[in-house]
Amino acid sequence: MTLNPKFAAQRLVFGQAPSIAEGIPPxxxxxxxxxxxxxxxxxxxxxxxxxxxxxxxxxxxKWASSLQIILRQQIQPWHPSSTLVHEAAVAVLRVAPEKYWAFSDALFKDQRSYFDEAVASETRNDTYKRLAKLGATVGVDEKTLYELLEIADKPSDPRNGGNKVTDDLKLQIRYARFVSMHVTPTVVFNSIVDNNISSSWTKEQWEEWLKKNIG
Structure with missing residues (x-):
């Protein structure tokens, strides 16, 4: 449940958490x-x-003061573009953290544009350019975003150093490995995987779950 402060925007908080008793932290x-x-x-x-x-x-x-939601980025490496799109989200955390959830929403809506077949014939930097343009649609500075993602095109002097968000992406990956995460989507409630929750759940099913688990 811990979250690196540099990734604070991955957390949605809706209200002030309550304390169960005097002297107990919220x-x-x-x-x-x-x-x-x-x-x-x-x-x-x-x-x-x-x-x-x-x-x-x-x-x-009641729910607003008692629940927080964290979006954990789970890179699935059998899709090479997964790394690239997650890098873009990490870059948004750096450039405009207040736009992180809006960018995530835009990215999910446009995800087919980054499926294997859609990126097969373009360079890595070309994919980054499209992601930077997508960021601009939610108010992220396109130029700054691309500068964080771009890989230096110097085949005569390869360094294999990644881009300016590689180290941040490593932290996302290391956490997922630490908790042995594999399948997407996976929902974790209070540090325990809840396999009953499905991606097909409706609003009504979620509402019943909230009533049962939050009160």
Whole structure:
């Protein structure tokens, strides 16, 4: 449930967490969503949670003060573009963290543009350029975003140093490996995987789950 402060924007907080007793620090339930931006089932889960479940939480003072949501970036390396799109999201965390969830929403909506077949004939930097343009649609500075993603084109002097967000991406990957995460989407509630939650869940199913688990 811990989150590196540099990735604070991956967390959605809706209200002040309550304290169960005097002298006990406030604490909220934590719902973690391990999602891959090029996974269709992750896109389905994100759409429901972001556009239907989050408004439900905001409208209920009890839920709003008792629950936080964390989007965990789960890179699936059998899709080479997965790394690239997750790098773009990490770059948004650096450039415009307040746009992170809006960019994630845009990326999921446009995910087919980054499927294997869609990127097969373009260079890595060309994919980054398209991702930077996508960032601009939600208010992220396109030029700054691309500068963080670009790989220096110097075949005569290869350094294999990655780009300016490689180190941040490594932290995302290391956390997922530490908790032995594999399948996307995976939902973790208070540090325990909840395999009952499906990407096909409706707003009503989520509402029942919230009533049962949050009160």
């Amino acid at each position: 604490a909220a339930h934590t719902l973690e969503l391990f999602l891959d931006y090029v996974c269709p089932f992750s896109a389905k889960a994100f759409k429901t949670v972001y556009h239907e479940v989050v408004p439900l939480i905001k409208a209920n003072p």
